[in-house]
Amino acid sequence: MNLSVDTGSTRRALLFAAVLLFFFVSGTCGLMYQVVWTRQLVLLVGTRAHAVSMVLGIFFLGLGLGSYWGGRVADRTARPLAWYAGIEAVIGVWALLAALLMHPAESAAVALLRAAGGAPLAGTLARGLMAMLLLLAPVTLMGATLPLLARFTTADPALGGRRVGLLYAFNTFGAMAGCFVTGFFLIARFGYLRTVLIAAALNLFVGASAWALSRMRGGTDGHGRARTPKLDAGIGVDMAGGGMDGHGRARTPELDAGTGVDMAGGGTVGHGQARTPAPEAAPVVDTPSPGGAPWLAVVLVAAFAVTGFSALALEVVWTRLLAMVFLGTTHAFTAMLTTLLCGIALGGMAGAALLSPRMRVSPSTLAGGLLLLLGLVYLWMVHAFDTLPARALEMRRSSGNQWDAAVRAMFIHSFLTLFPGTFISGMLFPVLVRAVARNAGRIGRDVGGLYAANTLGGVLGAAAGGFLLLPWLGAQGAMALLALLPLPFGAAVLCRGGGKALRAAAAAALLGGAAWLWATLPEDINRSLSASYMPEDHEVIFYREGVEGTVAVSQPKGVADGADRVLWINRVQATTSIERGVKMNRLQGALPLLFEHAPKEVLFMCFGSGITCGTLALSDFDRIDAVEISPEVLEAAPLFARDNLGVLDRPNIHFIVDDARNFLLTTARRYDLITFEPMPLALAGVSNFYTEDYYRLCLARLRPGGLVSQWVPLHSLSPEVVASLVFTFTRVFPEYAAFFVNADLFLIGSDRPLRLDLEAARARLARPELAKALTLADLGDPIEVMGSFLLDKAAVDAFARGGRVMRDDLPWAEFEAPKLVYERKVPESLDRLRPLAVPPTALMDPERLAPEDRERLERRHRARVLDLAALREYYGGFVLGDGALDGFIASLREDPENPTAKYYLRQIVHAQGETFLRWDQPENVRGLLDKVRPWLPGDPVVEALAERIE
Numbered sequence: 009m010n011l012s013v014d015t016g017s018t019r020r021a022l023l024f025a026a027v028l029l030f031f032f033v034s035g036t037c038g039l040m041y042q043v044v045w046t047r048q049l050v051l052l053v054g055t056r057a058h059a060v061s062m063v064l065g066i067f068f069l070g071l072g073l074g075s076y077w078g079g080r081v082a083d084r085t086a087r088p089l090a091w092y093a094g095i096e097a098v099i100g101v102w103a104l105l106a107a108l109l110m111h112p113a114e115s116a117a118v119a120l121l122r123a124a125g126g127a128p129l130a131g132t133l134a135r136g137l138m139a140m141l142l143l144l145a146p147v148t149l150m151g152a153t154l155p156l157l158a159r160f161t162t163a164d165p166a167l168g169g170r171r172v173g174l175l176y177a178f179n180t181f182g183a184m185a186g187c188f189v190t191g192f193f194l195i196a197r198f199g200y201l202r203t204v205l206i207a208a209a210l211n212l213f214v215g216a217s218a219w220a221l222s223r224m225r226g227g228t229d230g231h232g233r234a235r236t237p238k239l240d241a242g243i244g245v246d247m248a249g250g251g252m253d254g255h256g257r258a259r260t261p262e263l264d265a266g267t268g269v270d271m272a273g274g275g276t277v278g279h280g281q282a283r284t285p286a287p288e289a290a291p292v293v294d295t296p297s298p299g300g301a302p303w304l305a306v307v308l309v310a311a312f313a314v315t316g317f318s319a320l321a322l323e324v325v326w327t328r329l330l331a332m333v334f335l336g337t338t339h340a341f342t343a344m345l346t347t348l349l350c351g352i353a354l355g356g357m358a359g360a361a362l363l364s365p366r367m368r369v370s371p372s373t374l375a376g377g378l379l380l381l382l383g384l385v386y387l388w389m390v391h392a393f394d395t396l397p398a399r400a401l402e403m404r405r406s407s408g409n410q411w412d413a414a415v416r417a418m419f420i421h422s423f424l425t426l427f428p429g430t431f432i433s434g435m436l437f438p439v440l441v442r443a444v445a446r447n448a449g450r451i452g453r454d455v456g457g458l459y460a461a462n463t464l465g466g467v468l469g470a471a472a473g474g475f476l477l478l479p480w481l482g483a484q485g486a487m488a489l490l491a492l493l494p495l496p497f498g499a500a501v502l503c504r505g506g507g508k509a510l511r512a513a514a515a516a517a518l519l520g521g522a523a524w525l526w527a528t529l530p531e532d533i534n535r536s537l538s539a540s541y542m543p544e545d546h547e548v549i550f551y552r553e554g555v556e557g558t559v560a561v562s563q564p565k566g567v568a569d570g571a572d573r574v575l576w577i578n579r580v581q582a583t584t585s586i587e588r589g590v591k592m593n594r595l596q597g598a599l600p601l602l603f604e605h606a607p608k609e610v611l612f613m614c615f616g617s618g619i620t621c622g623t624l625a626l627s628d629f630d631r632i633d634a635v636e637i638s639p640e641v642l643e644a645a646p647l648f649a650r651d652n653l654g655v656l657d658r659p660n661i662h663f664i665v666d667d668a669r670n671f672l673l674t675t676a677r678r679y680d681l682i683t684f685e686p687m688p689l690a691l692a693g694v695s696n697f698y699t700e701d702y703y704r705l706c707l708a709r710l711r712p713g714g715l716v717s718q719w720v721p722l723h724s725l726s727p728e729v730v731a732s733l734v735f736t737f738t739r740v741f742p743e744y745a746a747f748f749v750n751a752d753l754f755l756i757g758s759d760r761p762l763r764l765d766l767e768a769a770r771a772r773l774a775r776p777e778l779a780k781a782l783t784l785a786d787l788g789d790p791i792e793v794m795g796s797f798l799l800d801k802a803a804v805d806a807f808a809r810g811g812r813v814m815r816d817d818l819p820w821a822e823f824e825a826p827k828l829v830y831e832r833k834v835p836e837s838l839d840r841l842r843p844l845a846v847p848p849t850a851l852m853d854p855e856r857l858a859p860e861d862r863e864r865l866e867r868r869h870r871a872r873v874l875d876l877a878a879l880r881e882y883y884g885g886f887v888l889g890d891g892a893l894d895g896f897i898a899s900l901r902e903d904p905e906n907p908t909a910k911y912y913l914r915q916i917v918h919a920q921g922e923t924f925l926r927w928d929q930p931e932n933v934r935g936l937l938d939k940v941r942p943w944l945p946g947d948p949v950v951e952a953l954a955e956r957i958e
Contacts, residue, residue, distance in 0.1 A: 024161065026221060027089075028178045030214045031157060034096060035182025036189075037214075038150050039349075040207040041103060042067060043190045044200045045143060048110065051816055052117050053135035054670030055637070055693055057474050057555045065467045066139045067147050068320075072463035074151020079456020081152065082159035088452070092156045093218035095149045100211030102146045107204045113142075121674040151463070154179065155456035158441075162451050169371065169445070172455055173360025173438025180353035180434070184346050191342025192823075199818030304372055304504065305444050309461050311379055311497035312440050316465030318490045319433050321473030322386065323348065325486050326426060328478065329393055332537050332558060332579035333400050334418050337826040338692045343418040344426070351427045355434020362435070363442050371443035372501055378436050379498030380518035385428045386491030387525035390484060392425050394530040397540030409830035437462070475555055482553050484533045488526065495522060538562075541579045549573075550647055552640040559640040561647050570650035575617050577641065580687060583616040585651045587785075587911070588750055590619060593651075593685075594785040595749050596717065597623025598793050599756065600681045601772040604763045605713045607680035611635070613668035614685045614697075618645045618652035624683075625658040626778035632661045633677070635668045653781060669696055672705050682706050683717035689733075690724060690829050695822035698733050699814050703740035703757070713760040716741065720753040724829045727837045728811075729821055735811025738804060745851065746799035746807075748841070748872075749908075751834050751883055753798075762801075764851040766794060766861055786907035791861070795868035797848035798841065806844050834883035842876040845869070871903035875912075882912060887919045893939070900943045913940060914949050921953040930957045 046063055053059040082088050106113075117138045124134045154175060162171045186207075194203040327344055334340040362374065403417045437458070445454035477486035502515045530536070538548055542562050550561035560576040575582045583589060597620045600607050608630045612621050615636035624632055636642055642663060645656050655661065664671060668684065686697040696702060698718075706716045720733050734755065738744055741757030748754070756762060770790045773779060782788050799807060814821050847869035849862055878895025886892055893916050899909035917940055924932040937954055944950050 023221065026217075027157060027161060028174060030092075030096075030218055031153070031175055032178045032182035032185075033210050033214050034150070034153055035179035035184075036186035037099070037182075037207040037211050038179075039183040039186030040190050040194070040203060041146070043187065044195070044203050044207075045106075047195075048200055049139055049142065050693075051669070051696065052114060052121070052138060052673070054667035055696075059135055059667070059670075061471050061474055062136055063139045063143070064470055066136070066143050068463050068467045068470070070144045070147030071151035072460040072467065074148035074153075075155060075456040075459040075463060076151075077148065077456070078152025079155035079453040079460075082156045082452025082456070083450060085159075087222055088156040088160040089218055090222035092153055092160070093215045093222055095153055095156070095215075096211050096218060097215030099146050099149050100208040100215060102149075103204050103208040103211065106142060106146075107201050107208070110201075118673060121670075122676060124674075151459070152456075154459055155452040158455040159452035162445075169363040169438040169440075169442025170360045172441045173356050173363065176437050177353045177356030177360065177434070180349055180356060184349035184353060187342060187349060188346045191338055191346075195818075196820050196823035199815070199820075201817055304501070307497060307501060308372065308375060308440055308444055309458060311375070311494065311501070312436065312458055313461040313465035314493050314497060315379070315382065315433060315436060316462035317469035317472070318386070318493045319430075320466035320469035321477060322429070322469075322487065322490050324470060324473030325478060325483050325490075326393075328553075328558060328578070329396075329483055329533070329537065330422060330425075333397050333421070333540060335580065335826070335829070336578050336691050338822055339415060339826050340418055341692055343415070344422050347419060347422040348426050348430050350423070351430025352434035354427075355431040356437060357434075358431070359435035359438035363438060371439055372504075375436065375439045375443050376498045376500075376502030377514060377518070378432055378439060379494040380502065380515060380522075381498075382429065382432045382436070383491050383493070383495040383498065384518055384522045384525065385432055386494075387488065387522055387529075389425065389429055390487050390491070390529055390533065391525070393483075393487075394533045394536050396421060396425055397536050401540055411827045411830070414830075478553050479555055482534065484530070488529060491522075495519065537579070542574075542576070546574070550644050552643065554638055554640040556638040556640070559638060559644055561644050570648070573617075573648060575641070575644060575648070577638070577687065580691060582641075582687060583619065583685070585617065585619070585648055590651050591785040591787065591911075592749050592752055593617075593619035594623050594782055594787055595747070595793065595796055596620045596683065596685070596719065596754060597626075598773065598778075598782060598787065599717055599747060599754060599796075600624075600683070600715055601627060602764050602769045602794060602797075603715065603756075604765045604768065605680070605715065605758070605760070606768070606772075607715065609633075609677075609679050609711075610681045610683070611672070611677075611679040611709070612683055613672070614687070615641055615645070616685050617648040618655040619648065620683070620685060621661065622652035622655035622658070623778070623781060625655060625661055626653065626775060626781060627772060628775070629660060629681075632658075633664055633679075634661050635664045635666055635671050637665070637667050639665050653777070669702060669705070672702075672709060675709065678709055678711045678714075680711050680714045681717070682709065682714070685719055688721065688724065688825070689729075689821060690825040692822065695814065695819040695825075696816065698736065698821065699816050699819060700736050700739055701816040703737060707740055707757075707759065710759065714758065716755075716757045718755040718757070720755060722751040722753065722834045722837045724831065724833070725825060725837075726828055726831070726833045727840050729824055729828070730837050731808050731840070732811035732814060732821065734804060735808035736814045738808055739813060744801055744804055745797070746804050747796045748798040748876075749796050751838075751879065754796075755804075762851060763853065764794065764797065764848055766790065766852065766857065766865075769794065786911060789905075789907075791864050791868055792907055794848045794865060795872055797851070797869075798845055798872075800846045800850045803844040803846050807840060832884060835880040838876050838880045838883070842873060842880075845873050845876070867903045868906065871899045871906045871909065874899035874902055875906070875908055878909070878912065882916070887916055888923060892916055893920070897940070897943055904943070910944060910947075913944060914947060917944070917953065918949050925956065933957050 046060075046067070049063045050060055053063065081091060085091055120134045120138070154172075157175050158172045161175065190203060194206065198206070327341065330344050331340060334343070363371065400417060400421050403421070404414065440458055441455055444458060445451050473486065477489065481489060499515045499519065503512050534551065538551070538560065542548070542560075545564055546562040547565045548560055548562050550559070552559050557578045561573055562576065563573045571585060573585045575584070583593070600610075610624060610629050610632045612624060612632055613635045615621060615634055621632065621634050642656070642665070645652060656663075672682075684697060687694050689695060689698065703716070710716065718737060720730060722730060730753070734746070734753070737755050737757060742759050743762050744755060744757045745762050746753050746755055773782060773790050773793065779788060782793070787793050812820070847866050849857065849865055854862075874895060878892050878899060881889065881891035881895060893913070896909040896913040896916070899906055900913070903909075917936060920936055921933050924930070924936070933953060934957065937950060941950060
């Protein structure tokens with residue numbers, strides 16, 4: 009038995025396994041950095057699509073440049089593993105320094121952005137400069153690692169595709185793991201800084217380990233010639249067991265050193281001697297004419313660039329569509345990216361496995377077939393997306409809306425939908441490496457060049473997908489067009505060379521399948537998407553796929569007066585013009601008018617339907633800056649003109665299309681009032697409007713005595729999360745109070761003591777147009793507006809006690825809120841609020857308050873406390889029971905003029921009456937009417953119900 013051969017083979021297998029492990033960890037760290045650095049940078053450069061695309065573009069540009077540079081370094085060094093080790097260590101050190109210098113860098117970045125002022129080009133250049141300073145160097149180094157390890161593991165081009173395919177697959181599996189653990193666990197538990205420190209520690213560990221291995225196996229002698237390795241007989245410059253002879257020629261590999269399995273078709277016989285591959289197992293290689301080989305290489309590299317373009321553009325489209333199916337939470341985006349990376353990694357492994365020397369199909373032929381198949385599958389995916397909403401809805405119903413089941417559904421449906429395209433895309437890389445790389449001395453450059461072409465194509469694709477294709481063609485048109493791009497390259501490659509008839513037949517079959525899929529494309533996948541989240545009795549009256557998001561407006565079918573319309577942004581109900589929603593928006597617009605301080609300049613962020621902004625515009629403010637990130641939202645505003653009071657035509661409003669937080673960060677203007685209506689906290693990125701850092705930005709932009717108004721919903725949040733949001737607010741503002749309407753808190757913060765002024769409020773609310781709008785929302789009486797007051801500073805502190813602060817570095821609530829979307833937690837929050845309720849007279853000067861006003865305010869307060877008890881039953885789902893009904897009657901018994909109790913009592917009467925009629929129980933309807941008529945005399949809902957049973 010030849011022990012030296014067996015020992016060498018084992019050592020080479022172990023070393024290759026170590027390299028794969030290193031590259032797996034490299035991929036994990038790379039995605040951890042990408043997720044954290046991207047989230048940190050968008051806090052500075054903004055979340056507008058052009059800013060995010062610029063950050064991602066710089067990331068991928070660095071990877072492409074690094075691949076190109078790394079390929080040239082790899083082919084010129086005898087120690088590529090040592091270079092890899094050094095690069096990993098430098099990346100880790102860079103990450104540590106960036107983490108430590110992030111805070112002072114943020115201050116410098118803010119100064120730079122403010123210096124850019126209102127000049128769009130200067131602002132864009134400043135943002136690009138900041139992103140490049142942080143990202144370009146480390147991601148360029150990341151891009152260099154693949155060609156370096158490709159050179160280290162491959163000397164024989166015949167084995168290059170397999171080796172590079174395995175490296176590519178393991179690195180992508182590592183990226184998948186990094187994406188998953190970062191998006192589901194690390195940021196939520198440790199925050200950005202400690203997540204980066206974990207990744208940096210892993211980088212340094214990999215760098216040290218790889219350096220130790222490189223030192224063990226030797227390098228070059230004093231004359232620059234390759235020195236015989238001390239540890240392995242073929243891994244390093246020559247993973248295949250060959251190397252260079254004394255004249256620099258490639259030495260024929262004697263046995264496969266790759267993994268300890270028979271990757272080269274040889275192996276060992278029973279006594280350990282090298283086994284020669286059987287003649288029929290000889291690899292099939294392309295033998296084009298000397299003039300044809302360069303043409304084929306150019307076409308294949310161009311094809312890989314085009315597939316990179318298609319893949320990244322499609323990723324933009326797929327992400328938009330999947331977010332509309334699954335809700336755009338951080339967990340949903342993590343699930344999408346994780347499954348996408350999984351498909352690519354599995355495809356890379358499959359591509360490597362295909363490149364057996366026994367394979368009788370040339371690599372270029374296989375590449376051509378895969379390109380055609382890729383276009384075919386991309387077209388099929390349009391059909392898959394058309395049926396996805398119905399499938400996802402059915403799974404959600406069967407799971408009972410449980411969080412764990414919802415996460416499983418996201419992964420399952422993302423995988424089933426994305427896997428075919430990503431799998432074939434992953435297969436292409438090792439196949440193209442095998443087809444293009446033909447010289448052992450150029451393996452690094454060939455791999456680096458291919459990867460650079462694909463990555464740079466991806467940079468262009470990501471920008472084109474979001475900025476051009478989605479707005480111009482829509483999701484379906486963009487997917488269909490991008491599916492066509494690989495087809496001509498596949499046909500050109502497949503139809504060249506020998507066996508033209510057979511190849512042409514295969515190409516014709518695949519192209520025929522693509523033509524059939526094109527002819528049978530769905531009419532419009534947006535209809536399926538809309539049907540999955542809009543009420544069944546609604547019709548779409550506005551639909552735009554914009555750069556920043558997909559905006560839609562729906563209304564009940566057959567209703568044309570503008571009532572009960574809903575604004576949807578990326579499938580989320582942003583706002584509604586139903587009675588209860590309008591009242592909340594009107595109250596938010598009226599709250600600043602209740603205090604002694606008289607605001608003159610206002611910053612309103614997150615425009616929505618414009619109802620709040622329209623209410624603000626009816627006051628005597630000198631200037632209102634209204635900031636909205638999506639121009640499509642402003643375009644939809646006229647559809648809510650009945651309730652937003654023609655807000656777009658108001659002369660005192662200045663509309664600004666920008667990311668609200670970034671505008672606040674960069675503006676030099678100070679305001680008397682800052683108010684905003686962010687989207688639900690469960691959505692990715694919304695937590696940035698609830699952090700301590702954000703509130704400090706608000707405080708810095710306030711004039712002395714100015715007010716900040718923050719909306720905190722109770723729906724879909726636990727009492728602990730609500731208390732923590734309030735607690736975070738109280739850590740910044742010296743003075744604060746809370747108001748309540750429906751199931752929503754409004755926090756008011758200031759740097760000066762807050763004093764309510766009833767007489768001043770009466771004068772401000774009496775402006776004719778404003779008074780009319782408030783009256784239609786049951787807020788015409790200033791006592792009712794004042795009656796929404798709930799908590800003074802001491803009561804807010806008591807409610808928030810035990811809360812957990814949320815910071816930009818640790819946005820934990822963004823990861824907790826999605827778990828509560830389907831939970832009924834409002835009753836628990838109301839239980840926590842009710843004992844703390846304080847009358848508004850606590851913030852008033854008693855000497856300036858008339859006795860009758862005091863009596864009315866205190867009576868309304870007692871009724872409001874009873875309302876909270878009734879709302880507990882109402883939002884607990886007990887509308888058909890007597891708890892909520894009796895609770896609101898008790899409130900009206902305390903204060904017969906209480907419009908809040910009348911509104912909810914009317915809703916209960918309608919719900920119970922319709923149910924009793926459906927059950928054919930008229931006697932129950934009569935009993936209900938007898939019970940509520942004393943409190944709702946002449947009410948249209950009550951009288952209509954009475955007519956139906958007479």
